[in-house]
Amino acid sequence: xxxxxxxxxxxxxxxxxxxxxxxxxxxxxxxxxxxxxxxxxxxxxxxxxxxxxxxxxxxxxxxxxxxxxxxxxxxxxxxxxxxxxxxxxxxxxxxxxxxxxxxxxxxxxxxx
Amino acid sequence: xxxxxxxxxxxxxxxxxxxxxxxxxxxxxxxxxxxxxxxxxxxxxxxxxxxxxxxxxxxxxxxxxxxxxxxxxxxxxxxxxxxxxxxxxxxxxxxxxxxxxxxxxxxxxxxx
Numbered sequence: 314x315x316x317x318x319x320x321x322x323x324x325x326x327x328x329x330x331x332x333x334x335x336x337x338x339x340x341x342x343x344x345x346x347x348x349x350x351x352x353x354x355x356x357x358x359x360x361x362x363x364x365x366x367x368x369x370x371x372x373x374x375x376x377x378x379x380x381x382x383x384x385x386x387x388x389x390x391x392x393x394x395x396x397x398x399x400x401x402x403x404x405x406x407x408x409x410x411x412x413x414x415x416x417x418x419x420x421x422x423x424x425x
Numbered sequence: 426x427x428x429x430x431x432x433x434x435x436x437x438x439x440x441x442x443x444x445x446x447x448x449x450x451x452x453x454x455x456x457x458x459x460x461x462x463x464x465x466x467x468x469x470x471x472x473x474x475x476x477x478x479x480x481x482x483x484x485x486x487x488x489x490x491x492x493x494x495x496x497x498x499x500x501x502x503x504x505x506x507x508x509x510x511x512x513x514x515x516x517x518x519x520x521x522x523x524x525x526x527x528x529x530x531x532x533x534x535x536x537x
Binding site for chain 1: 460467468473483517529530531
């Protein structure tokens with residue numbers, strides 16, 4: 314799995330869009346980009362994933378650059394409950410069944 | 426639909442004692458995983474299973490054993506606990522490898 318790089322922490326005002334960047338410059342063509350978050354030592358929660366097209370669900374949007382070397386997770390209207398550590402993970406889509414490789418993630422703090 | 430549950434939630438062991446952590450899922454998932462998370466770190470994979478009766482080693486398997494006798498259960502055993510195994514243990518399951526993983530609430534284990 315490709316290495317990902319994220320800023321260690323970010324602040325965002327409540328009600329604003331939170332944009333979390335992730336660099337994965339060595340990602341291969343068959344690796345997906347996954348986003349999970351962990352709220353205050355709870356079990357991680359899946360947010361979204363994508364391969365090369367932008368994706369949107371009820372929680373967030375994922376924007377992947379055309380060269381796939383970076384991506385941005387967007388929480389459109391951040392609330393205090395979105396304060397969490399956000400993990401960006403690149404993961405091979407075929408063969409094997411190894412787990413997710415978690416780095417240290419980005420600690421997103423939503424300010425009231 | 427309870428999702429992924431873990432038993433117990435907390436445990437304190439003395440060095441050398443043994444114990445078993447139980448993970449159960451009711452989503453009929455084929456894949457199950459055990460991770461550990463040390464303070465300030467991301468999760469690391471201990472062992473995983475791709476189906477009933479199968480197990481495989483992850484990144485940090487030493488000192489742990491696992492069993493998957495039933496599809497819905499994945500057991501993690503510590504034969505002789507050591508202080509280095511003080512951690513939070515998370516179980517996860519997924520339908521297939523590329524699908525999202527669902528995590529349990531965690532077991533907080535302290536070895537003195």
